[in-house]
Amino acid sequence: MAGETILVLNGPNLNLLGVREPEIYGNETLAEIEEACLERCAELELRLDFRQSNHEGELVTWIQDARGNAAAIIINAAAFSHTSVAIHDALKFAELPVIEVHLSNIFKREPFRHASYISTVADGIICGLGSQGYLLALDALWRLLHGNDEET
Numbered sequence: 001m002a003g004e005t006i007l008v009l010n011g012p013n014l015n016l017l018g019v020r021e022p023e024i025y026g027n028e029t030l031a032e033i034e035e036a037c038l039e040r041c042a043e044l045e046l047r048l049d050f051r052q053s054n055h056e057g058e059l060v061t062w063i064q065d066a067r068g069n070a071a072a073i074i075i076n077a078a079a080f081s082h083t084s085v086a087i088h089d090a091l092k093f094a095e096l097p098v099i100e101v102h103l104s105n106i107f108k109r110e111p112f113r114h115a116s117y118i119s120t121v122a123d124g125i126i127c128g129l130g131s132q133g134y135l136l137a138l139d140a141l142w143r144l145l146h147g148n149d150e151e152t
Contacts, residue, residue: 003047004071006141008037008134009059010052011078017103025103026130033131040135044142046071056084063090072097072141074134081106081116088117097144099137102127 010030013020018029034050041048049070053059059080066073073096080087081100091098098121105128106113119125124140126133 003045004145005047005049005069006041006072006074006138007062007066007070008034008048008050008074009062010050010076011059011080012054014076014078015052015054024109028131033134036131037134037138040138044138046138046142056080056086059084060086060090063087063094066096067094070096071145072099074099074101074137074141075118075122076101076103076134077116077118081118082113084117088121091118091121097141098122099140100125100127101133101137103130103133104128 014030017025017033018027030052037050038048051062053062059077063073073091073094075091075098077084077087077100081102100116100118100122106116108128123144124137126136129136
């Protein structure tokens with residue numbers, strides 16, 4: 001089925017990409033990452049719903065709404081990955097394929113970043129590959145939605 005919507009959620013401080021700690025997060029802005037995702041979605045015949053919030057409750061509401069409105073979720077919950085049981089619970093309730101993305105390799109950073117509440121409900125985790133992780137997540141979700149034997 002072509003045209004499924006992929007909800008891409010970005011958590012706190014990701015609106016500052018390009019200026020915030022470029023040595024960790026790179027020089028690309030969130031708008032540039034969104035544009036690359038739009039291009040990849042066009043190739044895969046997917047629709048993109050790309051959002052960012054610094055507010056945990058808003059992310060939870062968007063995840064809840066996705067249950068009937070999206071085919072899958074890509075989430076970079078940023079700091080909420082390591083703290084939010086609420087986001088974990090919402091993703092579990094959504095009953096959709098989920099790919100967790102982190103721009104940096106969280107396992108090469110501070111120990112508190114090594115644990116993620118998102119990981120236990122995600123179908124896959126991509127970290128440390130910068131913005132390419134979002135594109136890899138789109139490819140992975142396409143395969144999850146259409147079968148692993150399909151060619152992209």
